[in-house]
Amino acid sequence: DAKTTQPTSMDCAEGRAANLPCNHSTISGNEYVYWYRQIHSQGPQYIIHGLKNNETNEMASLIITEDRKSSTLILPHATLRDTAVYYCIVRLYSSASKIIFGSGTRLSIRP
Amino acid sequence: DVKVTQSSRYLVKRTGEKVFLECVQDMDHENMFWYRQDPGLGLRLIYFSYDVKMKEKGDIPEGYSVSREKKERFSLILESASTNQTSMYLCASSLSLENQPQHFGDGTRLSIL
Numbered sequence: 001d002a003k004t005t006q007p008t009s010m011d012c013a014e015g016r017a018a019n020l021p022c023n024h025s026t027i028s029g030n031e032y033v034y035w036y037r038q039i040h041s042q043g044p045q046y047i048i049h050g051l052k053n054n055e056t057n058e059m060a061s062l063i064i065t066e067d068r069k070s071s072t073l074i075l076p077h078a079t080l081r082d083t084a085v086y087y088c089i090v091r092l093y094s095s096a097s098k099i100i101f102g103s104g105t106r107l108s109i110r111p
Numbered sequence: 112d113v114k115v116t117q118s119s120r121y122l123v124k125r126t127g128e129k130v131f132l133e134c135v136q137d138m139d140h141e142n143m144f145w146y147r148q149d150p151g152l153g154l155r156l157i158y159f160s161y162d163v164k165m166k167e168k169g170d171i172p173e174g175y176s177v178s179r180e181k182k183e184r185f186s187l188i189l190e191s192a193s194t195n196q197t198s199m200y201l202c203a204s205s206l207s208l209e210n211q212p213q214h215f216g217d218g219t220r221l222s223i224l
Contacts, residue, residue: 032210034212041218041220042217042218043115043117043201043215043216043217043218044154044201044215045215046212046213046214046215049210049212051210094209096142096159096161096205096207098144098146098156098159098169098170099146099154099156099203099213100153100154101153101154102153
């Protein structure tokens with residue numbers, strides 16, 4: 001699976017949009033971009049994934065650049081409950097392929 | 112919503128004991144996984160199963176075994192617990208379709224004394 005690079009930490013004001021970047025310049029054509037988050041002492045929570053088109057669900061939006069070398073996760077209205085470590089990963093389309101987390105971005109939401 | 116339930120959030124066992132960690136999912140997923148998560152080492156795959164009674168070794172299967180007798184349940188067994196198996200254990204499941212995400216349980220924090 002391709003390696004990803006994320007900022008170590010970010011902060012955002014409550015109610016504002018949180019934009020979390022991820023670089024994955026070595027991504028191959030059959031690899032998807034996935035985002036997970038992990039709140040302290042809980043299991044990772046799936047957020048969203050995509051191949052090349054932008055995606056949106058009830059939690060977030062995912063913007064993937066046209067060359068697919070980077071992406072941005074957008075939490076449109078951040079709340080204190082969004083404080084977590086966010087992991088961007090790329091993995092093969094097979095649902096059986098293992099997940100490998102990098103260091104992730106520690107997002108802090110300030111009141 | 113997908114629900115992956117791990118039997119215990121916290122568990123303390125002694126060296127040499129046989130330890131069972133249970134995981135149940137309610138979404139009829141074919142694939143199930145056991146990972147451990149350690150600071151500085153990230154997430155590592157122990158075993159996974161793609162069907163009832165089927166299992167595949169992950170990256171660190173030594174000292175562990177698994178059992179999948181029913182589709183919804185995947186058990187991780189520490190045959191003779193050792194202190195280096197103190198860790199956060201995470202179970203996950205997914206549908207056996209292209210690009211389906213894995214969904215995780217809340218984890219079991221296991222301490223071996």
